[in-house]
Amino acid sequence: MxxxxxxxxxxxxxxxxxxxxxxxxxxxxxxxxxxxxxxxxxxILIPKSIQMVEKEFGKIPESVFSHPPINQGIVINSAHGKEYRFESEGYNIWRxxxxxxxxxxxxxxxxxxxxxxxxxxxxxxxxxxxxxxxxxxxxxxxxxxxxxxxxxxxxxxxxxxxxxxxxxxxxxxxxxxxxDHIITYQTFCKGSIDLDYGFFHAFLDPQFSQYDAWFNVKDEYLIMGVGVKDASLMKHYHSKFVSYLKSQHNAQIDSFEKEEVGLMPHIxxxxxxxxxxxxxxxxxxxxxxxxxxxxxxxxxxxxxxxxxxxxxxxxxxxxxxxxxxxxxxxxxxxxxxxxxxxxxxxxxxxxxxxxxxxxxxxxxxx
Ligand SMILES: Cc1cc2nc3c(=O)[nH]c(=O)nc-3n(C[C@H](O)[C@H](O)[C@H](O)COP(=O)(O)OP(=O)(O)OC[C@H]3O[C@@H](n4cnc5c(N)ncnc54)[C@H](O)[C@@H]3O)c2cc1C
Structure with missing residues (x-):
């Protein structure tokens, strides 16, 4: 027992x-x-997570970090295209x-x-x-x-x-x-983009997702993702989001490396x-x-x-x-x-x- x-x-x-x-x-x-x-x-570990982890488990080893190791915060692009930048130093790790x-x-x-x-x-x-x-x-x-x-x-x-x-x-x-879930779909590509690699970028325009869309960088990967309620639409939204990143942020995709589907609770x-x-x-x-x-x-x-x-x-x-x-x-x-x-x-x-x-x-x- x-x-x-x-x-x-x-x-x-x-x-x-x-x-x-x-x-x-x-x-x-x-x-x-x-x-x-x-x-x-x-x-991304926000400061609150880092504090709890380091208090309980000790210093987070370098081997689990991805590059850039520091996440400088989040840039939220509202449904109306207004940008909200929240600076706060967190870590960028591989789960x-x-x-x-x-x-x-x-x-x-x-x-x-x-x-x-x-x-x-x-x-x-x-x-x-x-x-x-x-x-x-x-x-x-x-x-x-x-x-x-x-x-x-x-x-x-x-x-x-x-x-x-x-x-x-x-x-x-x-x-x-x-x-009740949100289904997440993200792709890992190599290439370049004119968004700041130090930040996590969220996009709330409903054209790009049924929840939110995002861009972030881990090691050599540009990661572009969308959250949807209807799994059959994930690639549809993702392709609209990628087109937007290409046209508005000069995203250049040299190679597609992998795709990933995940789940998060739907609040x-x-x-x-x-x-x-x-x-x-x-x-x-x-x-x-x-x-x-x-x-x-x-x-x-x-x-x-x-x-x-x-x-x-x-x-x-x-x-x-x-x-x-x-x-x-x-x-x-x-x-x-x-x-x-x-x-x-x-x-x-x-x-x-x-x-x-x-x-x-x-x-x-x-
Ligand atoms: C695309 C995406 C991006 C995200 N980005 C971030 C981020 O940057 N920062 C952040 O803070 N959060 C992020 N999240 C949310 C974060 O991943 C979760 O909130 C967090 O992992 C929850 O931790 P957990 O321990 O509850 O569950 P999980 O991390 O999901 O762990 C659950 C574990 O249980 C195991 N398991 C499942 N069923 C069983 C079973 N029947 N028996 C035994 N084991 C089982 C699974 O294999 C898994 O290892 C993201 C989520 C998604 C989907």
């Missing part, structure tokens, strides 16, 4: 597992992919290497890390949770989840933290509700933050915590950390775990983070009609 099972080794899962592991609890951190795994992400570094730190802190191990079901039993896992055989060369027959097994824990990302299977199963006015049910807490994207322009690493770290602290408080009380105590403490630990998120969404609503409804509906957040 584990004290805690943490599902998903992204930022939310790694910080939660590390905090609990180093406090002496028996922790299982499971990840469905082999590590390092790819995660579609611009890889596969960054997340692997954090997961190894969690392992060194005493957690058991199991990769290629996907949690499929969480079942509440009398005084614990029973988690079913499917473990794929390791195959040479990485993450071939379709290769081979999975081994099915079960583990028990007093509490589970589900940090399994935007499409969280565990959240969907427990809340019996489908996830809508009707949206509620669900932080868990019974003995299962949700953190990070699985809890639908996301800041405007898709910045989610800081809220993943903050929620993973707040979930771990809530569990530590309950375990320290010495009695049997009372799941509602844990959930209440978790919600109260995260109150400041959610208020910060609301302020950000409200600001965005002032510069883009797509997000305007947030202004009047922010009270729907708990």
């Amino acid at each position: 584990y004290d805690v099972i943490v599902i998903g080794a992204g930022p939310a899962g790694c910080i939660a597992a590390k905090k609990l592991g180093e406090s002496g609890y028996k922790v299982l951190l499971t990840e469905k992919m082999s590590l390092p795994r790819e995660k579609s992400c611009s890889g 596969n290497l960054f997340d692997q570094w954090m997961s190894l730190k969690a392992e060194y802190a005493g957690c058991t890390l199991q990769t290629l191990t996907s949690a499929t079901v969480c079942e509440e039993e009398k005084d614990h949770i029973r988690v079913t896992f499917a473990r794929m055989p390791a195959v040479k060369g990485g993450n071939d989840l379709k290769n081979g027959k999975p081994e099915i097994f079960h583990e028990k824990a007093r509490i589970v933290i589900s940090c399994d990302g935007a499409s969280s299977r565990i959240r969907r199963d427990i809340l019996k509700s489908p996830s 809508t006015p009707e949206f509620r933050v669900d932080l868990g049910k019974g003995r299962v807490l949700f953190a990070g994207d699985a809890a639908y915590l996301l800041n405007p322009m898709g910045e989610g690493i800081s809220s993943a770290l903050a929620s993973g950390s707040a979930a771990a602290e809530a569990i530590k408080t309950e375990f320290a009380s010495g009695s049997d775990v009372n799941p509602s105590n844990v959930l209440n403490t978790y919600e109260s630990n995260l109150k400041g983070e959610i208020e910060y998120m609301i302020r950000q969404w409200k600001f965005l609503s002032t510069i883009s009609p797509e997000f305007r409804s947030f202004q009047n509906n922010a009270h729907r957040f708990p």
